Amino acid sequence: MTAFRTLARTLAITSLGLATFMGTATAAQAETLRVGMSGGYYPFTFVDHDKLQGFEVDVMNAIGKQTGDDIKFVTASFSGLAGMLDSGRIDTIANQITITPERQAKYAFSEPYVYDGAQVVVRKGNDSIHGVEDLKGKTVIMNLGSNYETLLKELPYADEINLKTYESNIEQDVALGRADAFVMDRTSASQVIKDKPLPLQLAGQPFSKIENALPFRNDDAGRAQRDRVNKALDTLRDNGELKAISEKWFNSDITEAPQSEGSEKTGSDS
Amino acid sequence: MQALNLDYMVGLVPVLLGYLPLTLGMAAAGMVCALILSCLLAVIRVSRLPGLNQAAKLFISFFRGTPLLVQLFLFYYGLPQFLSFLVSINGVTATIMGLTLHFSAYMAESIRAAITGIDRSQTEAAQSIGMTQFQTMRRIILPQATRVATPTLMNYFIDMIKSTSLAFTLGVTELMGATQKEAASSFLYFEAFLVVALIYWVIVEALSWCQKRLEKRLNRAYQR
Numbered sequence: 001m002t003a004f005r006t007l008a009r010t011l012a013i014t015s016l017g018l019a020t021f022m023g024t025a026t027a028a029q030a031e032t033l034r035v036g037m038s039g040g041y042y043p044f045t046f047v048d049h050d051k052l053q054g055f056e057v058d059v060m061n062a063i064g065k066q067t068g069d070d071i072k073f074v075t076a077s078f079s080g081l082a083g084m085l086d087s088g089r090i091d092t093i094a095n096q097i098t099i100t101p102e103r104q105a106k107y108a109f110s111e112p113y114v115y116d117g118a119q120v121v122v123r124k125g126n127d128s129i130h131g132v133e134d135l136k137g138k139t140v141i142m143n144l145g146s147n148y149e150t151l152l153k154e155l156p157y158a159d160e161i162n163l164k165t166y167e168s169n170i171e172q173d174v175a176l177g178r179a180d181a182f183v184m185d186r187t188s189a190s191q192v193i194k195d196k197p198l199p200l201q202l203a204g205q206p207f208s209k210i211e212n213a214l215p216f217r218n219d220d221a222g223r224a225q226r227d228r229v230n231k232a233l234d235t236l237r238d239n240g241e242l243k244a245i246s247e248k249w250f251n252s253d254i255t256e257a258p259q260s261e262g263s264e265k266t267g268s269d270s
Numbered sequence: 271m272q273a274l275n276l277d278y279m280v281g282l283v284p285v286l287l288g289y290l291p292l293t294l295g296m297a298a299a300g301m302v303c304a305l306i307l308s309c310l311l312a313v314i315r316v317s318r319l320p321g322l323n324q325a326a327k328l329f330i331s332f333f334r335g336t337p338l339l340v341q342l343f344l345f346y347y348g349l350p351q352f353l354s355f356l357v358s359i360n361g362v363t364a365t366i367m368g369l370t371l372h373f374s375a376y377m378a379e380s381i382r383a384a385i386t387g388i389d390r391s392q393t394e395a396a397q398s399i400g401m402t403q404f405q406t407m408r409r410i411i412l413p414q415a416t417r418v419a420t421p422t423l424m425n426y427f428i429d430m431i432k433s434t435s436l437a438f439t440l441g442v443t444e445l446m447g448a449t450q451k452e453a454a455s456s457f458l459y460f461e462a463f464l465v466v467a468l469i470y471w472v473i474v475e476a477l478s479w480c481q482k483r484l485e486k487r488l489n490r491a492y493q494r
Contacts, residue, residue, distance in 0.1 A: 036441070040454030047451035050285045075451065076361075076441030083347035084441055088357045168450060172459050196457040
């Protein structure tokens with residue numbers, strides 16, 4: 001019965017492999033901050049030829065240098081990140097998470113480190129949409145689980161917008177003309193339009209100011225991590241490192257709170 | 271009309287191939303575990319063991335009746351809320367377990383069909399020369415059923431390889447997850463997804479070749 005023997009051997013090898021996988025999972029180090037991100041949100045977190053990089057990566061590494069923690073990045077599709085945080089598989093999410101009342105009730109947020117604005121983006125040449133007020137009767141798409149869904153649902157004419165949420169690739173569907181517009185943060189949208197080959201354009205001004213921060217689990221351990229990160233953020237703000245990282249990726253400082261209500265400063269989020 | 275960015279595609283191949291061992295490893299581990307579990311289930315169903323038979327029916331009904339993605343989310347994100355030790359299970363292990371449970375439900379049915387397809391007279395003949403039920407199963411029925419079930423089981427294995435693409439939702443960057451991230455940063459969707467499609471296709475073609483050889487071998491006794 002050579003077939004059975006081969007099977008047995010394969011099984012032995014497999015269970016060995018399984019044991020190794022599980023071994024790495026349980027060997028938790030005390031000083032490791034596990035940071036979840038999608039790896040698919042240019043230029044905040046993205047992967048180019050297997051190299052994870054972006055604004056969020058630089059910020060988290062700078063924070064790690066201040067706190068002395070090992071930063072371990074975990075990438076997962078955006079819709080899986082909250083589940084990973086809740087179930088204790090990661091300690092925070094660095095993916096331009098906007099502070100909202102609902103999220104604030106559930107998580108312990110760090111202080112904001114990005115100030116941005118929600119932005120409507122349309123296909124290049126589409127001059128019928130000049131901003132959020134023109135979205136009536138249009139098909140508008142956004143990332144699943146993002147805060148923009150809530151923002152649009154709060155509009156008085158929300159039920160007249162054909163709102164759809166996607167797992168990924170919203171930019172492509174608007175570029176293809178399958179949807180009229182997508183909504184995401186101003187900073188990221190501008191950068192995509194500038195750097196990437198998709199025929200897209202901004203439609204009007206950002207329509208909502210947003211503040212993005214790092215969510216931690218709202219328990220003793222989570223709040224302790226949050227406090228350590230806050231201290232590190234203060235230092236990075238004071239020594240200009242945060243600003244330098246922002247200018248590296250955006251040629252502007254998006255980490256500073258707008259001075260006044262009428263300020264030009266815009267923001268973004270996911 | 272843009273031209274295809276061939277340089278980008280060629281550059282992407284070695285990057286994506288790096289994820290092949292993980293994808294194939296998860297599928298292979300899932301397949302081995304699913305084979306064992308599904309044989310058990312099939313034998314329970316065929317021999318109608320009281321109690322166990324009902325349990326097997328319920329198991330098959332649930333895992334065939336719900337999508338794999340739902341099962342993965344239930345298991346990975348849902349259950350740890352109640353059973354905290356499940357948090358220590360990582361995405362790779364959870365994917366393998368999900369594939370095992372999901373596909374063994376299907377495979378059990380196809381193995382059951384293969385077993386019941388063997389003529390009853392063979393069981394009677396085996397028992398007339400004094401074989402026990404277990405011996406009959408192991409030495410007469412299962413070897414023949416293996417031959418009948420091989421093509422459908424291979425189909426499930428192929429399906430399983432492709433189903434590993436769901437692991438990215440559990441934070442496991444496998445072949446498809448890696449492709450999604452590359453596409454999301456280059457915005458060269460067609461190029462990236464074409465490369466990954468070709469890679470999957472080549473794997474499955476290679477498997478089909480193995481299947482042909484395996485079937486030939488299993489059919490040796492039947493050639494005239």
